[in-house]
Amino acid sequence: MVGAELAIEGEIGHHYARVLRSRIGEQLVVAATNGPHLAVVSAVDAKAGRIDVRIETAYPAHEARVRIVLIQGVAKGDKMDTIVQKAVEVGVMAVVAYEAQRSVVQLADKRSSKLARWEKIAESAASQAQRDVVPLIQAASSPGELTEVCRRLGVSTVLLLDEDETACGLRNALESAATDGAIGIAVGPEGGWDDTERLWFRDQLAAQAVTLGPRIFRTETAGLAAAAAVLYHHGELGG
Amino acid sequence: MVGAELAIEGEIGHHYARVLRSRIGEQLVVAATNGPHLAVVSAVDAKAGRIDVRIETAYPAHEARVRIVLIQGVAKGDKMDTIVQKAVEVGVMAVVAYEAQRSVVQLADKRSSKLARWEKIAESAASQAQRDVVPLIQAASSPGELTEVCRRLGVSTVLLLDEDETACGLRNALESAATDGAIGIAVGPEGGWDDTERLWFRDQLAAQAVTLGPRIFRTETAGLAAAAAVLYHHGELGG
Numbered sequence: 001m002v003g004a005e006l007a008i009e010g011e012i013g014h015h016y017a018r019v020l021r022s023r024i025g026e027q028l029v030v031a032a033t034n035g036p037h038l039a040v041v042s043a044v045d046a047k048a049g050r051i052d053v054r055i056e057t058a059y060p061a062h063e064a065r066v067r068i069v070l071i072q073g074v075a076k077g078d079k080m081d082t083i084v085q086k087a088v089e090v091g092v093m094a095v096v097a098y099e100a101q102r103s104v105v106q107l108a109d110k111r112s113s114k115l116a117r118w119e120k121i122a123e124s125a126a127s128q129a130q131r132d133v134v135p136l137i138q139a140a141s142s143p144g145e146l147t148e149v150c151r152r153l154g155v156s157t158v159l160l161l162d163e164d165e166t167a168c169g170l171r172n173a174l175e176s177a178a179t180d181g182a183i184g185i186a187v188g189p190e191g192g193w194d195d196t197e198r199l200w201f202r203d204q205l206a207a208q209a210v211t212l213g214p215r216i217f218r219t220e221t222a223g224l225a226a227a228a229a230v231l232y233h234h235g236e237l238g239g
Numbered sequence: 240m241v242g243a244e245l246a247i248e249g250e251i252g253h254h255y256a257r258v259l260r261s262r263i264g265e266q267l268v269v270a271a272t273n274g275p276h277l278a279v280v281s282a283v284d285a286k287a288g289r290i291d292v293r294i295e296t297a298y299p300a301h302e303a304r305v306r307i308v309l310i311q312g313v314a315k316g317d318k319m320d321t322i323v324q325k326a327v328e329v330g331v332m333a334v335v336a337y338e339a340q341r342s343v344v345q346l347a348d349k350r351s352s353k354l355a356r357w358e359k360i361a362e363s364a365a366s367q368a369q370r371d372v373v374p375l376i377q378a379a380s381s382p383g384e385l386t387e388v389c390r391r392l393g394v395s396t397v398l399l400l401d402e403d404e405t406a407c408g409l410r411n412a413l414e415s416a417a418t419d420g421a422i423g424i425a426v427g428p429e430g431g432w433d434d435t436e437r438l439w440f441r442d443q444l445a446a447q448a449v450t451l452g453p454r455i456f457r458t459e460t461a462g463l464a465a466a467a468a469v470l471y472h473h474g475e476l477g478g
Contacts, residue, residue, distance in 0.1 A: 062453040090464055091454050129454045169477030211477040213470075214301040215330050215368045224460070225329055225467040229476050231452075232468035238408030238450040 001037060004055045006030065014049035016041075022051050029059050036061050036132070062132045064236040067182035068092040069153050070223045071146065073100035073189035074107065079220045084118045084137065086224045088125035091231055093182060094136040094153050095122070098146050102191035111139055143200045150205060156181025158207035161222050162193060165209040170226060173210045174233050183230060187223040240276060243294045245269065253288035255280075261290050268298050275300050275371070301371045303475040306421035307331040308392050309462045310385065312339035312428035313346060318459045323357045323376065325463045327364035330470055332421060333375040333392050334361070337385050341430035350378055382439050389444060395420025397446035400461050401432060404448040409465060412449045413472050422469060426462040 008016060016022045022041050030039045030053060039053035070087045074080065074097050087095050097118065099106050107114055118137045126134045136153070140146035150158065157177040159170070177183060186207065193201075201207035210226075217225060231237050247255060255261045265280045269292065278292035309326045313319065313336050326334050336357065338345050346353055357376045365373045375392070379385035389397065396416040398409070416422060425440065432440075440446035449465075456464060470476050 060453055064452075064454075086460055089454070089456060089460050091452075129456070131454060169474075170471065171474065171476070171478055213303075213330075213475055213477040214299055215303075215328070215370060217328060217368070221325055221328050221463070224463065225476070228464040228467040229471035232409065232471055235408075235410065236452060237410070237464070237468050238452040239410055 002055050002057060005042065006039070006053050006055065007050060008053060009048075009050045013051055016051045017044055017046045017049050021046070027056075028053065030055065062130050064091045064231055064234065066230060066234040066236055067154070068227050068230055069094045069096060069150070069155050069182050069184045070227060071096045071098050071140075071150075071158070071184050071186040072223055073098055073187060073193075073219065074103040074105055075189050075219050076104050080114075080118065081121055083220050083223065084121045085125045086220075087227060088122045088131070088135050089129045090224055090227045091129075091131070091236065092135055092227055093133075094138060096138045096140055096146065096149055096153075096184075098140045098186075099142070100189045101194035101197050103189040104191075107139055107141060111141070115139055143197070143204065147204050150184055153184075154182050155184040155205075158184040158186055158201065158205045159210045159226070160186045160193070160198070160201045160207040161188070161212060161217075161226060162198065162209045163211070163216060164192075164198075165211045168208060168210055170210050170212060170229055171233070173208045174230065177208075185223055185226045185230065187219055187226075190219050241294050241296060244281065245278070245292050245294065246289060247292060248287075248289045252290055255290045256283055256285045256288050260285070266295075267292065269294065301369050303330045303470055303473070305469060305473040305475055306393070307466050307469055308333045308335060308389070308394050308421050308423045309466065310335045310337050310379075310389075310397070310423050310425040311462055312337055312426060312432075312458065313342040313344055314428050314458045315343050319353075319357065320360055322459050322462065323360045324364045325459075326466060327361045327370070327374050328368045329463055329466045330368075330370070330475065331374055331466055332372075333377060335377045335379055335385065335388055335392075335423075337379045337425075338381070339428045340433035340436050342428040343430075346378055346380060350380070354378055382436070382443065386443050389423055392423075393421050394423040394444075397423040397425055397440065397444045398449045398465070399425045399432070399437070399440045399446040400427070400451060400456075400465060401437070401448045402450070402455060403432075403437075404450045407447060407449055409449050409451060409468055410472070412447045413469065416447075424462055424465045424469065426458055426465075429458050
């Protein structure tokens with residue numbers, strides 16, 4: 001791969017040659033099937049909408065292969081800020097702020113300003129953590145909306161962290177989880193899950209209730225600990 | 240075990256019968272070889288310094304079998320408060336506040352007041368997390384003192400989280416770690432480790448430098464993520 005010359009045409013070629021006006025010698029990252037590579041522009045044909053690049057080195061990919069979506073029951077005060085920051089830092093692909101039955105704070109008319117705030121936090125955390133992408137921040141104000149968001153994000157497994165669950169530990173759940181699609185980790189707000197919500201997660205999202213063991217985690221810590229464990233399980237905390 | 244009657248004599252019997260003045264019907268937790276049990280006092284002989292108890296039920300043990308000591312390079316501002324709180328919540332047995340070469344804040348003459356503050360935080364976090372014990376908070380102002388503290392805490396393996404390490408991931412390190420003794424997780428302060436410190440950890444504590452992968456963790460998050468992974472590795476996040 002390294003040393004190879006590639007022609008980039010079509011929409012992307014047009015974008016680089018005409019919109020971004022790439023120049024010879026500029027560097028860019030090329031997403032190849034065997035991972036991202038750093039390439040240098042070796043020719044530009046603005047009229048044809050085409051650039052040629054030479055692959056220089058493998059670009060260190062900072063993203064985990066396992067994709068984790070943190071579904072966080074909206075928590076009080078500035079806890080959500082910390083939750084978003086830490087989740088991005090550990091390596092999730094998206095955070096969904098879910099207005100749970102027992103969420104004391106509802107998003108309501110502040111939804112878009114809150115989302116904008118969390119997006120800013122995610123952007124800054126992604127940059128500090130040297131992520132390659134800025135994780136998405138989404139909101140869901142109802143179970144129905146959460147189902148739709150999970151579908152859009154390609155979530156195929158939902159793990160519902162639940163203090164009332166005693167039988168199924170995280171490891172059991174991960175060992176029997178689907179290997180394609182994203183893993184949703186659902187964390188209740190301070191007051192935990194409501195029974196109707198438990199049923200709904202089970203019936204509508206095929207969620208597996210999971211225990212993190214006998215010690216009780218706060219809502220702002222549970223998702224981070226679980227995400228770290230999921231990454232570790234998949235060899236993504238340093239292999 | 241359940242239903243068995245036990246006589247508690249000797250020093251402990253004396254303590255319960257004479258110092259605490261136990262009464263019939265009081266409950267206490269008995270540490271049995273097959274785990275803690277809840278027992279009820281069935282007889283008290285203050286003169287002989289002996290109580291009899293009847294074992295009622297297995298008491299849910301909330302402590303992980305793997306013992307983790309977080310060795311935290313002292314961080315700025317109120318970060319240490321959060322670090323202590325979260326470490327206790329996830330399940331470490333001790334936190335050592337270590338004045339690293341690059342720690343901006345030194346403990347100096349505030350050492351005992353800071354320790355007292357962190358002990359309070361640990362106590363409250365342990366209670367909220369339903370821990371059976373309150374983790375120890377220790378301080379070490381020099382490498383020599385840290386060695387001594389690690390010896391006292393029975394640390395047999397030290398993992399030095401280090402951004403400069405690329406070869407050895409957490410999993411490799413855990414798979415080749417000693418199975419007895421406590422696991423020390425050493426996290427640098429904001430500025431990371433100094434080279435002399437790296438050598439010292441290696442030579443004096445036989446520390447293994449470890450990477451958590453290509454994403455960069457803040458000092459207040461690294462220990463928590465690593466501790467969660469170590470617990471998961473040992474089947475202590477819900478099995």
